[in-house]
Amino acid sequence: MPRMAMGTRENDQTPLWVATSDLPSSPGHPFYTRLNAILEADGFDRFVEDQCRRFYAPTMGRPSLAPGRYFRLLLIGYFEGIDAERGIAWRAADSLAVRTFLRLGLEEGTPDHSTISRTRRLIDVETHRAVFTWIQQRLVAAGLLKGRTIAIDATTLEANAAMRSIVRRDTGESYQAFLTRLAETSGIKTPTREALARLDRKRKKKTSNKDWTNPHDPDAKVTKMKDGRTHLAHKAEHAVDLETGAIVAVTVQGADEGDTTTIVETAIAAAEQVEEAQGDVNEPQALEEIIGDKGYHSNQSMVDLEAVGIRSYIAEPDRGRRDWSEEPDAQAPVYRNRRRIRGPRGRRLMRQRGERIERSFAHLYDTGGMRRTHLRGHDNILKRLWVHAGAFNLGLLIRSMLGVGTPRGLQGRRAVVMAAILMLLAVTRQSPTIRPLRRVIVAMRGLVTLKTTLVINSSALATCTTGS
Numbered sequence: 472m473p474r475m476a477m478g479t480r481e482n483d484q485t486p487l488w489v490a491t492s493d494l495p496s497s498p499g500h501p502f503y504t505r506l507n508a509i510l511e512a513d514g515f516d517r518f519v520e521d522q523c524r525r526f527y528a529p530t531m532g533r534p535s536l537a538p539g540r541y542f543r544l545l546l547i548g549y550f551e552g553i554d555a556e557r558g559i560a561w562r563a564a565d566s567l568a569v570r571t572f573l574r575l576g577l578e579e580g581t582p583d584h585s586t587i588s589r590t591r592r593l594i595d596v597e598t599h600r601a602v603f604t605w606i607q608q609r610l611v612a613a614g615l616l617k618g619r620t621i622a623i624d625a626t627t628l629e630a631n632a633a634m635r636s637i638v639r640r641d642t643g644e645s646y647q648a649f650l651t652r653l654a655e656t657s658g659i660k661t662p663t664r665e666a667l668a669r670l671d672r673k674r675k676k677k678t679s680n681k682d683w684t685n686p687h688d689p690d691a692k693v694t695k696m697k698d699g700r701t702h703l704a705h706k707a708e709h710a711v712d713l714e715t716g717a718i719v720a721v722t723v724q725g726a727d728e729g730d731t732t733t734i735v736e737t738a739i740a741a742a743e744q745v746e747e748a749q750g751d752v753n754e755p756q757a758l759e760e761i762i763g764d765k766g767y768h769s770n771q772s773m774v775d776l777e778a779v780g781i782r783s784y785i786a787e788p789d790r791g792r793r794d795w796s797e798e799p800d801a802q803a804p805v806y807r808n809r810r811r812i813r814g815p816r817g818r819r820l821m822r823q824r825g826e827r828i829e830r831s832f833a834h835l836y837d838t839g840g841m842r843r844t845h846l847r848g849h850d851n852i853l854k855r856l857w858v859h860a861g862a863f864n865l866g867l868l869i870r871s872m873l874g875v876g877t878p879r880g881l882q883g884r885r886a887v888v889m890a891a892i893l894m895l896l897a898v899t900r901q902s903p904t905i906r907p908l909r910r911v912i913v914a915m916r917g918l919v920t921l922k923t924t925l926v927i928n929s930s931a932l933a934t935c936t937t938g939s
Contacts, residue, residue: 500568502550502878505869507572513609515539522601526593536582536590542602542858543573544587549862550878554840556591557584596850599857606861607748610717615867617714618745620760622824623737623767625708626832627726628852629843630691632703637683637693646683680727688847694726705844705852707836708733709860710741711827713762713820717867718831718860720744723849730766735775760784762824768808770801777804784808784817834866835859 510516516539523538536544547569548559563569564581575581610616638645644652647667654662654670662670671677678693678701685691691703706728710720720740724733742758749755761776765786776783787809795802811817836842839859846852866876 500572500878502869502873502875503568503572505873506546506865509609509865509868510539510543515542515605518605519602522598523594526595526598534586536586538594540573540575540582541587541590541594544582545855545858546862546865547572548855549835549839549859550866552838552840554843555584555845556587560584560587591851591854594854596853596857599854603857603861603864604744604747606864607717607719607744608751610715610864610868611748611752613868613871615715615871616717616719616748616864617712617756618719618749618758619756620713620762620820621710621719621741621745621758622713622762622820622828623708623710623734623741624764624824624828624832625706625730625733626836627694627696627704628707628723628836628841629696630685630688630703630705631844631847632685632688632691634678634693634701634703636687637678637685637703640682640684646678690725690847690849692726705849706733707852707856708737709828709831710737710744711831713823713827715867716827716830717864721853721856721860723853723856730763731769731772734761734763734767734772738776738781760820762820764824770798770805773804773808774801777807782811784812784820786812786821831860831863834863839863 516537519538519542527535544559544563547553547562548556551559551562551569553559553562560581560583563573563575570577570581573581607616635646639649650667650671651662653674654667657670659666659670680692683693685703688703691705693701694704694706696702696704704726706724706726708722708724709718711717712719720737720743722733722737722740724736738761745758746755758781760782762784763786765788768785768787772785773783783804785808787805793802793805812821835856839862841855841859844852844855846855870876
């Protein structure tokens with residue numbers, strides 16, 4: 472039997488000069504290629520440069536990150552599911568497809584995470600909101616944003632702050648020092664860690680937000696997460712268009728604030744966004760209806776919504792027989808809301824509310840990577856959320872064109888098609904009565920393979936998995 476010569480390792484020394492033609496190149500990811508085409512067709516870079524001009528020095532300064540490239544980096548964070556800016560910078564340096572989306576040549580260095588972070592701190596919240604509004608205007612032009620009926624709901628985001636770092640508001644002492652002082656007061660001269668833990672478990676009221684704060688992130692509040700853990704967190708509230716699923720507005724508020732309090736800011740933000748997004752529409756559609764769960768129901772909420780001419784479809788908790796002697800003005804709005812939610816349209820809207828709202832939460836925070844924040848302060852978090860929500864809306868726009876709204880969308884679609892084909896083949900093997908269908912199925916499989924190949928090779932039609 473002939474033997475093959477074992478290969479030896481080549482010299483690892485890199486050449487001093489490399490021809491440009493020898494550099495690796497990428498045709499670009501089909502999804503990002505289409506996304507860039509949408510952004511460039513409507514002058515996205517020119518728009519953000521005009522919005523951010525006042526944040527850049529006119530003549531001199533440190534090497535800057537172009538506004539269009541900065542916002543594209545944040546879009547990458549959503550579409551790739553990257554939570555931290557350090558990870559975004561690494562992804563931009565690693566992927567040729569992402570470099571193509573950012574319009575970066577191989578001879579150019581990618582921005583590091585400190586440059587991205589500094590640019591975010593310099594550009595204010597209103598500018599990030601203006602970018603979100605610009606994307607909403609594209610949705611209005613495509614008929615994907617109505618703004619007549621919106622649903623509101625909230626979720627918690629884990630803060631970039633540890634519970635062990637909290638301090639007393641009055642004395643400034645840490646939680647450990649506070650427990651030690653309590654132990655010494657109760658007669659334990661040299662308390663151990665186990666003794667402090669037992670003392671902490673016996674205490675009734677432990678960590679009230681009125682008494683404790685985190686010095687590194689004062690906006691973070693102690694709250695119970697959805698999985699039952701107690702953690703410092705923020706409250707993100709969404710307003711979603713029930714007719715299309717587009718995100719209308721996003722607010723970040725204290726995790727210890729009740730829904731009946733936070734709905735005011737979110738409803739105002741939603742009404743303003745609906746108005747600004749339809750600035751070029753001859754007959755704009757105003758906000759008319761708000762849908763929410765029972766956490767948003769209160770007498771004052773019903774009175775306020777009716778006072779501004781908005782119909783409410785808010786689930787009412789079981790409070791038993793009501794006494795209206797102290798608040799007679801709230802009786803009629805509460806009864807009208809009760810009648811609406813019990814009707815067929817009200818029940819249908821409540822079902823849609825759960826579907827639309829939870830979908831936006833899943834995309835932004837679970838697959839989008841923002842469930843655990845790496846930023847501190849509501850303004851910093853809101854900057855990322857505005858762009859994240861804008862990327863979600865861009866996904867709706869691209870889905871209306873391609874049938875998929877994320878770079879990984881085609882991968883799942885191909886898997887479903889191949890699974891259906893394999894299932895049909897298995898059925899034909901087991902049943903001799905339908906053997907003549909085998910030729911049809913084989914022909915179908917060849918046709919699907921041909922179409923899938925065409926779709927993968929065409930950036931103008933569809934998308935495939937992420938990566939270079």
